[in-house]
Amino acid sequence: MEINRSTACRKVILITSFLATLILGFLVVTDHTYADVQSQTTCSETTSQSSSSEQTIVFKESASNSDNVDSSTDTTLNNTLDSQSNNQNATTSNQSSTSGATTPAPSENTADTSQPTSSVNGSSTPESTSSSSESANASSSTNESQVNNPSSQDVTTASSKDQGQTNTDSTSNDVDSTTGSSPVTDQSSSTDNTTTGGTDKDQITVTGTNSSTDPAIKQSSSNPLLNWLTNMTSAGAAALIYPFITSRQGSHLLSEFRTLLSPTRYNIDQTWSDLDQKYNPDYTKQFYTDAQNWYDNEVKKETLTVPFADGSGNASATYIAHPGSSKTIIYGQGWTTEPEWMGYISKIFYDMGYNVLMPYTRGQNSSDGEFLTFGYKDKADWINWINKIDQLNGPNSEVVLYGQSLGADDALEAGAQKDLPSSVKAVIADCGYSTIPSLLYSLYTGAANKLNGYTSKIGWNLNGSIPLVPYDQFLNNLNNVNHLFQGFNLDDASGLTAVQNSTLPTLFIATADDTFIPDSETKALYNASISKDKQLWILDGNVGGHASANNAVLAYTQHIQDFLNAVDNGQTSSTTSTNQLTVDDNQAVAA
Numbered sequence: 001m002e003i004n005r006s007t008a009c010r011k012v013i014l015i016t017s018f019l020a021t022l023i024l025g026f027l028v029v030t031d032h033t034y035a036d037v038q039s040q041t042t043c044s045e046t047t048s049q050s051s052s053s054e055q056t057i058v059f060k061e062s063a064s065n066s067d068n069v070d071s072s073t074d075t076t077l078n079n080t081l082d083s084q085s086n087n088q089n090a091t092t093s094n095q096s097s098t099s100g101a102t103t104p105a106p107s108e109n110t111a112d113t114s115q116p117t118s119s120v121n122g123s124s125t126p127e128s129t130s131s132s133s134e135s136a137n138a139s140s141s142t143n144e145s146q147v148n149n150p151s152s153q154d155v156t157t158a159s160s161k162d163q164g165q166t167n168t169d170s171t172s173n174d175v176d177s178t179t180g181s182s183p184v185t186d187q188s189s190s191t192d193n194t195t196t197g198g199t200d201k202d203q204i205t206v207t208g209t210n211s212s213t214d215p216a217i218k219q220s221s222s223n224p225l226l227n228w229l230t231n232m233t234s235a236g237a238a239a240l241i242y243p244f245i246t247s248r249q250g251s252h253l254l255s256e257f258r259t260l261l262s263p264t265r266y267n268i269d270q271t272w273s274d275l276d277q278k279y280n281p282d283y284t285k286q287f288y289t290d291a292q293n294w295y296d297n298e299v300k301k302e303t304l305t306v307p308f309a310d311g312s313g314n315a316s317a318t319y320i321a322h323p324g325s326s327k328t329i330i331y332g333q334g335w336t337t338e339p340e341w342m343g344y345i346s347k348i349f350y351d352m353g354y355n356v357l358m359p360y361t362r363g364q365n366s367s368d369g370e371f372l373t374f375g376y377k378d379k380a381d382w383i384n385w386i387n388k389i390d391q392l393n394g395p396n397s398e399v400v401l402y403g404q405s406l407g408a409d410d411a412l413e414a415g416a417q418k419d420l421p422s423s424v425k426a427v428i429a430d431c432g433y434s435t436i437p438s439l440l441y442s443l444y445t446g447a448a449n450k451l452n453g454y455t456s457k458i459g460w461n462l463n464g465s466i467p468l469v470p471y472d473q474f475l476n477n478l479n480n481v482n483h484l485f486q487g488f489n490l491d492d493a494s495g496l497t498a499v500q501n502s503t504l505p506t507l508f509i510a511t512a513d514d515t516f517i518p519d520s521e522t523k524a525l526y527n528a529s530i531s532k533d534k535q536l537w538i539l540d541g542n543v544g545g546h547a548s549a550n551n552a553v554l555a556y557t558q559h560i561q562d563f564l565n566a567v568d569n570g571q572t573s574s575t576t577s578t579n580q581l582t583v584d585d586n587q588a589v590a591a
Helices: 002-027 036-046 131-141 205-213 223-245 246-262 281-298 339-351 379-397 406-415 436-458 473-485 497-499 518-527 555-570
Strands: 059-065 108-113 155-159 302-307 315-320 329-330 355-359 397-406 424-432 506-511 534-539
Touching: 036 397, 059 246, 108 379, 205 436, 223 246, 223 473, 281 339, 281 518, 281 555, 302 379, 315 339, 315 379, 329 339, 329 379, 329 406, 339 355, 355 379, 379 397, 379 406, 397 406, 397 555, 424 555, 436 473, 436 518, 497 518, 506 518, 506 555, 518 534, 534 555
Parallel strands: 329 355, 329 397, 397 424, 424 506, 506 534
Antiparallel strands: 059 108, 155 534, 302 315, 315 355
């Protein structure tokens, strides 16, 4: 009898594991995060399309090469706004413009930008209603400029000031790429996530989903019997998936599975293999080859610990001290990001003269805890990290909060706390998500569309849903499971809420080829931010997918350096100028 029970248990475990693998395969791993060039191309093409309703802000700048002493700038602002018949709130989308110039000779370029201003229908949460429309008004004072690029693709930067403030300063500089410090300023704006039924897909909340009338969001049936059935199946799916997303062992296992499907995602060579030529892959190759040897064999690394803010354990971090420096970058870890990978990227900041602290979030690597908290509990732990750094570096200590993916939201949430030490000067958020429900919706629809590719062959159109697992019921059940295990709701860990409570200078970064966290979520964060000194930078073309902006290491370094220099010099409050650089064909390929 014991043998039969044991056999039955093994069968249940096998069946459960099989179902979980199927669901996880559809929900999470459909995106080959770092190495799926084909999906990157599709994403880039999709984001270049314009919507029927737009608010366009056009700036014209006359640029000259470095041999000319004088340059003139003629800035023209043209705003157009079309109304939507199906929604009282305006929705807007960015358009990427294409430059026809290929030489550094004087020419005129235009850059198109706009800000999404849709709100979630029926949502009772502040982050899904008024904030985006307010930030859209603020964006009317955005100063943007653009330079020629050998690839004939325009690149744009958006930097914004307070609502109603006039921008007066724009500059351009040329730097020799052969010195190793010349940036190729590669930036673009791609289309925002489309909205239907009055719901902005980048501002979804759990509470807003419950009251939404958007059929793409509110997928559950009005039939009581069918609704009960799908609620049960959705609860089962949520219970199966939750450990793989949040638990220490489950997330590690899922990360290994993702690596199995995309073996090169943590291969340092991948950082330049598919990189567009305009981002100087030769320089990237040399940099990361040196960075790997530097981190693995040369630089001194220390292990630091601080107690969790709630006293439940200890957080661990790797610290690299730059001799004589009192400036520190706190580098937020992405979901399941390997410490070595963070170490290679950390050389970018070390070379700028910064100490680098790389804390591991709860439930990852050497930090205690069994569950990831999406920044909800980690943000309080970061206060302890900042105090630790201030003790190490003395009264002149200066701290910049930085992160990629989940780490970007950690940095944003930490920067929004009321008890933030005064040593914190700025935040850099690279490819963060706006809300967890928005990220889940993006992954859910991606999985549903992939599944529909198979079912449509037999005439079964899924219409953006997964059979027996409606999005709204899945989200609610996942939220309930999370609250049961961790005591907080998914809406409590929100990048949108964070940026609505932080006035720190903030640089938002994303890539248009990110198919894991769409760049529209970064734009939603930028639009909702109340900071008077915020910048938005989106790289177009092939960069490498999710969390890959650092692959374009020349542009990445220069863009961050310019932002931090402005913060150091106190210029962010009085100017919206952005350094623009012109390069020729030889510089573009210089190692």
